[in-house]
Every structure is written in C-alpha cells, then in structure tokens.
Amino acid sequence: MAHLDLPSPKSRPASSYSGFNLPSSSTSSAGGDDEYDDNEPLPFPAALARRDFLAPDFDPAAYLSALHTGPTARHQTLEDLRAELRDRSTAISAELLELVNANYTSFLGLGGELKGGEERVEDVRVALLGFKRAVEEVQGRVRERRIEVGSLNGELQEVKGAVEMGRKMLELDERVAGLEARLAVGSLGQVGKGGDGDNEDSWDEDMEESDSEEDEDEDGTAFVGNSPSKLAFLAREYVLVDRLATSLGRDLQFVRKMEERMARCRNTILLDLSTATKEARKAGDRGQGRILRFLTIYRTLDAQAEAVQVFKER
Template identity: 40%
Template sequence: MSSTFHLPSSTSQSPSSTPAISHQSPIYSDEDYDDEDNLPYPTELPRSDFLASDFDPATYLSTLRNRHQTLEDLRSDLRRRSQLLNKELLDLLNGNYEEFLSLGANLNGGEEKVEGVRVGLLGFKREIEGIKNVVAERQNEIRRLLEEKSEFRRDVVLGRALLEVDASIGELEDGLGIRVGEGDEQNGDEGEDEVEENGDVTVGYGTTAPIGRLRRQTRQYLLLARAIDRVGPEHPFVVAQRSRVHEVRKTLLLDLASALRQVKRERATDAVLAVVAMYSELGAERDSIRVLKGAG
C-alpha cells in the first residue's frame, strides 16, 4: 500500500534543471519506512465464517467492504485458504485409507467366524420353516374340526327334526285310532269315548260332533307338514314315512266328513262353518263340497 504524497514546488523550474533542496521539500528517512510497517493490516478471515449453515459467497463478500484490503490481496488470501483446505482433505483421505487398509488386515482369518454365522442363520431359518409348517398343520386341523363340528350340529338339528316328525305322526295315529294294539283296543275305545264326552262338546255349536278334537288334530297335521318341509320331502326317512302320513291324512278327512254330515243333519250352522274351515286349512275344499252335496 503506497502512502507517498507529492507536494508541488513553489518555484518554477525547467525540465532540465535539477531541483534545489529547500526546507519545503519532503525528506524521507528510514524512520518513515518503519512507520509504514506499523500500519494495521486486515486480520485473517475466520474459518468459522465458512462453516455457517446459511453461508452464501456473494453475501459474505459484501460484508468485507471495510477490510481496507485490495481485491487482489483478498483473492490471494482465499486462494491460500483453498490450497490449505485441499491439503487437509488429502491428509484426511490418506489417514482414512490407511485405517481402511489396517481394518482389512485385521479381518484376515475371519472366514471361519463368517461361516459360523451363516450356518447359524441357515439353522435358524430351517427352524422357522418347521414352526411355520407345524402352525399350518394345526390351522388345517382346526379348520377340519370346525367343519366337523358344523356337520355334527346340522346332524343334531336334523335328528331332532326327524324325531319331531316321527313323534307327530305317532300322536296323530294314536289320536285317530290308527295304531291300536290287540290288548288295548277296548281301552283305546274307552279313552276315546271319554275324550269325546269330556272335551269334544263345544259350547255354542249346538252339536255333539267332536269339533274340538278334530281342530286339534288338524293343527297337529299342519305342524307335521311344516316339519316335513323343514327336513325336506325327499329325505330318506320322510320318504319311508309317506305311507303313514297318507294314512293319517285319509283318516283325518274321513273323520271330518263324518262330523260334517252330522252337523249338517243337526243344522248347526256354526259347526258346519268350523268343519269347512278345517277342510280349507288342509287344502281339501273339494272334499267338503262333495260331502255337503252328498249329505243333502
């Protein structure tokens, strides 16, 4: 940095003349040059400024306008700093490379350990596969048992329905007098007479026809038909019982015909309507019309 100042001379001189030394001319000594070395120089750029997370070169250079330093000096300073960083980076890479080589040397002879780890992992994998197979087998077994349980439940429901069908047929056969044993024939007739005497006379109908008993038997037959529909008309057990069911229906229609003729003769209008309604519930309206016409 130059700090020399030139003051004009008070007397004019020719270009060829030698300027005279006067008391007004500046005289420089060695002390003046020593004073120039004592001037303040810009401090070194802090390294921490370049490590900021939001560092921006243009913004950072704009903050250096008060350093009293020429642009060329600033370039030289940054160039030296770049060279220093490159040297530090190279030293760092060389140090890490030496450590990497020493690590490879330390790993020599570790093949047995790696092989032991690999064998252990393979054994663990086989154990997991075995456990998965056992779990799959248990799952299939549980599924099979649940299906069997559902089948047993369906079989139980079906068995109860079949027992209900058989019991209903038996009750109707007993009530209609279809199944009468050899030794119980007289007792069965007496029981029937007692029922007719005590329970079949319906007050308001004005007749002694067994209207109440026939109504109960008609409802039992309808319940039997519904039970057969739930089981399925083509079930082997139902197919085997068709003759019994047909005999029950035929006997019930005969009893209804007998009762209808009786109430027709007695001119019991309410009783006639009640018997005709039973025919309708059984789907035998034509039979009731035929009986009424025949009874004329």
C-alpha cells in the same frame, strides 16, 4: 489573435484519456514533502479467518454486515468478496474429498487387518442354518396340524348335522305316533313305537282341553261329531308334522316311509271333518257358526278341494 490548432474531442485518441490523473495532493502542498498518492491501489485485505466460520452461533447475514462496519471494516469490493468465498468453498471441498479418500482407503484395508474371526463367523453361520432348519420344521408341523384341525372340524360339522337330523327324525316319529294314537289309526305297534308315556300324557291333556270346549250350540243343540276345537288342534298338529318332514327332505328314505302314515292321519282328519260338517249343515241356521270354523280347518289343511266336494253333496 493567434489560431491554436487543437484536436477536437471526437478526433482525440482514446489512449490520451488513460493517462489522465487527478493532481496529487503533494503538488498542491506548500512543502511538497508528502509522497502519498491517493490514486495508488489499496492494499489487499487479509484473508477471512477460518475460525470465524466455526462459531456455533454463526450467522451469514450478520457476518457479512460486520465486515464493512466497525473499526475493523474491510475495504473490499463485493465481487472480490464473492471470489474469496468461492475460493474458500473450493478449498473446503478439496479438503473434504481428501478426508473421504483417506477414510475410504482405511476402510478398504480394514478387511486385511481383521484376523482370527473366521472361526467365529463360521460358528454364527452354522447356528443360523440350524435355526433356519428348526423354523422350517416348526412351520411344517403347523401346516400339518392346520390340515388336521380343518379335517376334524369338517367331521365335527358332519356329526352335528347327523345328530340334528336324528333328533328331527325322532321328533317326526313321535309326533306321527301321537297323532295316530289320537286318531286311532295304524297298528298298535306303530302307535307304541312313536313316543313314551310323557308324550301320551301331554297329548291327553291337550285333547281334554279341546274336548272341554263347546260341544253344543248356543241354543243347546247337541252335536255328535267332533268339535271344531278338537279338529283344529289335530289339523295344526298335522301341519307341524308336514313341515318337519319337509325340513328333513322328502327324498329321505325315512321320510318316504313316514309319508304313508302321515297320509292316513290326514285322511282320517278330513273324514272326521267331513262328518262334522255334514252334521252342522243338517242343523241349518244353528250350525252356521260351526261351518265357518270347519272351513278354517279345511284351509289349514290346504284341502279346499275336499271342502268343495263336501258342500256339493246333499
């Protein structure tokens, strides 16, 4: 058998494979008249219609699916389709840029086309300046009025404070005068200066109620000194006067003058209280109840030292 010297697959040049083609159907056909070759490249598909992308209900996924199905299916690879879409996007961007440049050029030339509006613009500018000055004038008047109102409010507060202090001063004078009248201290002028007839009547009613209380012990023992109810009423009234003077201010000149009269009233109450306490002590067991009530009055007047001094005396 003759030896055939054939090259091995490894030593065969690669160029020999590039020319390998499947046999065409024409060589196997009996007649050999068909000249169509299956290996010939397919015709490039037509460009995508631009109107397809302008549909109101355009759906990219549905559109791409329809390209490869149906009677109008495209014989095109995915890479070719991507390249075509990129080219289409580039063309649209170029058109958009040209449109923007054309409109921008028109916009720049708009100022030159407008004529005859300078007077209207100047009128509007003058009107705006006038309105601005008017607003500034109104703002200035508002600021002045705000300062004026603030000053008036301050004066009003000062007047209210002065009126309130005047009322308290009148009340202090009336109460001190009434207390002096009940204690029979001070001059008649000082007593009469304090209050009117209504104040005196109210004092008389209060004191009559106090005087109508017990002036005798439970066993019928009579006491000459003031009753605990009367002294307690006078002590409470003095405490009210003292608090009113403190609210006005002890440094006030009017209060300093009133302190002398207040001191005389307090000393008179303490003197009457001391006399009544000594009388109750002399009564022995029959005066123990009155003594306890007198001690409460001493505490009301904050006169514990005076109470100790009274009880030390024999």
